[in-house]
Amino acid sequence: MTHRIAIAGSSGRMGRTLIEAVLAADDCRLAAALDQPDSPALGQDAGAFLGQASGVAIGADVEAGLTQAQYLIDFTRPEGTLAHLLACRARGVKAVIGTTGFSEAQKAQIAEIARDIAIVMAPNMSVGVNVVLKLLDMAARALDQGYDIEIIEAHHRHKVDAPSGTALKMGEVVAAALGRDLKQCAVYGREGVTGERDPSTIGFATVRGGDIVGDHTVLFAGTGERIEITHKSSSRATYAQGSLRAVRFLAGRSTGLYGMDDVLGMA
Template sequence: MSLRVAISGCSGRMGRMLIEAVVGSADCQLHGALARPDSPTLGQDASAFLGKNSGVLVTADLHQALSGADVLIDFTRPEGTLAHLTVCRELGVNAVIGTTGFDAQQKALIGAHAGHIGIMMAPNMSVGVNVVLRLLNLAARSLNEGYDIEIIEAHHRHKVDAPSGTALQMGEVVAKALGRDLKACAVYGREGVTGERDPSTIGFATVRGGDIVGDHTVLFAGTGERIEISHKSSSRVTYAQGSLRAARFLASHPAGLYDMNDVLGLNA
């Protein structure tokens, strides 16, 4: 039986990539396509941009898109995602969340929903990025003295949050491995006479421009050497395929809050 997938933000760049991945999958079927009430795509076939007819019309009606679905894949905005989760919980629909920019209170609400449905939430669905996070844990524990740590990320001009959720997750992994609190040691910008660098800090630098899909580098700069661990995305297809992998994972697991480590078996 095919996994019935609903996609929110279906008319955006990531939404279209997800639709293409679902339509091209052997074990998934497009079940619902959500867009904003002001979207010009409302009422159109969700896969029309591919020159195909899926039989699924784009709608702004949450219940219409989610009724009968097995899972929602959501890459939108925090407020929209939380509204979608409320209906997912009501209808018993699992959720894969790639949205970033949640605050602590919003994350707590997601945790509460996860007591009733399966939720896989990660700031980056790329398999490669999640392997890099494991490498960063090892590097940080090994390079815990004498190395300054900087995180540099670059994304397209349309991205609205900074630093990226992936960059922040990288910082959290490194800080935890070093026994530090990222909130206390992060530096998000430097300007003017800043004084000598505090070796206990973790710096972040953000680049926004063009159509950059997503580049992340963590720099460990020591005396006489530097180590750089990087991941560069050339296409959103890696996020789409990772999202489908997460959706399949939720289909065989009970309600709860999961991350990509769970999906990839890295927590075992």
């Protein structure tokens, strides 16, 4: 079976990584490479940055681009992703969404669209990160008393949302394991005289700089010991390979909203 895939944001860092992965996969074919109307890459061969011809030119017409595609992989911005999903629904194209920064209303809209097409959406497509989420659930249940929890994340200087979607997902997993609501217990910044730490809170710290692909650490700080669960990404290739696993998972689904835990059989 050959999976015909369209890539959104094709001239960006993640878009290029996805294109490289698709071109290298024996069971995948690049059906379309999409980008913004003002992109200087429009009209170029999508594989030019690799020094190879893919036979697919980068274009801005989403409607035309999806004509030959069975799947769309999108790691762009929330507004653009939602517009792409509406186009996917109109054509029965399945979607893999790695975009982060969605509002609750936007997430609800995606869930509504998933009634008509199959979607995998995750704040992080890395297989390793999703294994870490399972480890965090286990750790939080065991360390539910006497441990302060802090989540530290670092990304490159170009990332526009904070904390990262992955850090927030980690917080959600930990909070749920402890029977808490992250919206009520999260602390996103500290400055000045903050007073003694509230033990029921989950703290977040954000670092932005350089070309850091993505580092996440969840710290459980107790009396006399610290437990740190860390994931570090050295390449975006891990997100691309996870996305292709999500595509293969969707091949057997027609509708529904899924996460990477479903893709990996850990749900």
